[in-house]
Amino acid sequence: MDTPYGSAPLPVWERPEPQPRAAPVPLSRAKIAAAAIRLADADGLEGLSVRKIAKELGVGPMRLYDYVTNRSELLDLMVDAVYARIAEPGQDSAQESEWRATVLAIVHRTRAAALEHEWFADLLGARPHLGPHALAVGESTAAALGQAPGLHGVDDLQRALGALNAFIVGSLRREITERRTARATGTDVSAWQAALGPYLTRMLETGRYPTVARLVHDGAHLDAGETFHHTLTTILDGITGHPRT
Template identity: 45%
Template sequence: MTVWDRPEPPTRPAPLDRDRIVAAAIALADEGGLDAVSLRKVAARLDAGPMRLYGYISTKQELFDLMLDAVYAEVLPEERPRDWREALRVLAVRTRQAALRHPWLADLLGGRPTLGPNALAVSEATLSALDGVTDVDTGMRAVETVSAYYIGAIRREVANLRAEHATGLSKHDWQRAHGPHVTNMLATGRYPALAKAVHDGADVDSETSFATGLDWVLDAVAAKLTHPPS
């Protein structure tokens, strides 16, 4: 039985429910990442005894599942997408936006399918846009392909943000600090392709990079949908 199938305990004198527990856990994670979340710390934030929480949540993993599903409510499209391409774009963009608000989300994306009501609603909104456009298997592969792109891109972006926070160095500060080493290595002539990329490549921000890569992936998916393999 999943945490969503298990009923909550009867109301007790001090108000407590899963929504309040999850909100407190998300606040802790937003402040200090998933390592800052424990049933004991959540209980302390709610001014409740830790054992009370076990009536609502059995394990930390269940708590993470509930936190993830709560954030999927932010990913759920506000309006029905017009077509499959918009549906997949909205899924990618809104997931990235949610991860920038809640960086710990990057650590929970991917892996086994999430079964909470909000996650299922997101999947329904996405897959329904592909219904009638292609067969079920091809539609699933399309979603998996786009998901693989944006999850990887989000994790890289969040990792960079964490590095900036940990070192106190922005991207450009880091580049300036390591510039002499890179210059010396490129001057050896052993890395001509890399040298060309460093000297001639455009410096784009994370949002532009994400949007460009997403467009390329969607173009590739569109080509498969238009010209399916024989």
Template identity: 50%
Template sequence: MTVWDRPEPPPPPVPLDRERIVAAAVALADEGGLTAVSLRKVAARLNAGPMRLYGHLSTKDELFDLMVDAVQAEILPDTQPGDWRETLRVVAHRTRRTVLRHEWLADLLGGRPTLGPNGLAVTETQLAALDGLADTDTVLRAVETVGAYVIGALRREVANLRAERATGLSKRDWQRAHGPHVTRMLATGRFPALARAVHDGTEVDAETSFTTGLDWVLDAVATRLPRPPA
């Protein structure tokens, strides 16, 4: 067989490392949510065989851990903010922006602590901001309380965004569609507090609602910190 007739040898395997695997998984999740992520799909995105991924991780849960830690790098402040309140506020707002870029993150936050380097750094940033201002247990409860608010608020916001996409109805459209039912129910007089809220309350956007609630939680935390001497 002449060289002209001889087939080219197969190309070498696609080089893989954990960073490329995680980047591919994050891209899949950004496009289709966590259900779009599997070791097989990640391997296909990388043009590699699924078995090659098992040299880098063992389970999909490990992959999710790596994905969470990768995007938590986006939460870390570029510089250490001034006082404890500003630090927790900055981390909270950066968490919100990160979740809105990677909606699947809302589904994975709130369980056991993430132990990757970026997750640990986020926690260290928050604890360090309060270090020395109160006893250790108070500091831990403060960070946990703010985190619980942030996660709950973001899950609700993401749920609303998903509902809008699933139904094709904006929040305003949904309110119009259900307005007649709500009006009839309020007219029964059984829900006077709710009626006052509906008729007299001010509707705000998601960011304003998040910011207001966060400030209230931080105010509550401040009451638990020892007051400086007069």
């Protein structure tokens, strides 16, 4: 299919939907993505296959290839469907007085989406997300952050976005990994303390790790959501050079 940019095929988001068939089960890319998301939520990306999606939809596997040509396109559709939820409120403002609230809201919605769809965290940072809803989220974030005091020009904005995205990807992947590990092993804090507590006590009593000992003895068990928010606001303070009072 020729395009204004040469002979490269159009990406999945720009290709017209196939003409509807006279079939008992109507299909669309949105229905395929929704079915794939349900399966990935239940079994992870490893359990995702065209055969399973077709069975979920009650159609033959070959019908799906009229809508997506490969697994990569399927993942693109799934990711952009999640970004549609992140962008959903649609009232985010890039006014200078509201930039911070806008960034906080978008990032917290991203975390909520990753906790609901754990596979989404696996795809964050792995490849550019260029679907229309992903671009809308990127535009809202960049437009708001661009109004932050202390940022001057596109270079500052690029660096700020890089720092923010690095935090989002690293933090969410770590949180999701910890959740999966706890589920897989059945480990909770008390079980971990019973198993490794004696060893850790012996190591700390050597006196070689005084700062670690202070963290273990005096530090509180921090809530993941509160920690995420605190670190996010600290990053925004650092980006702008204007800590919030």
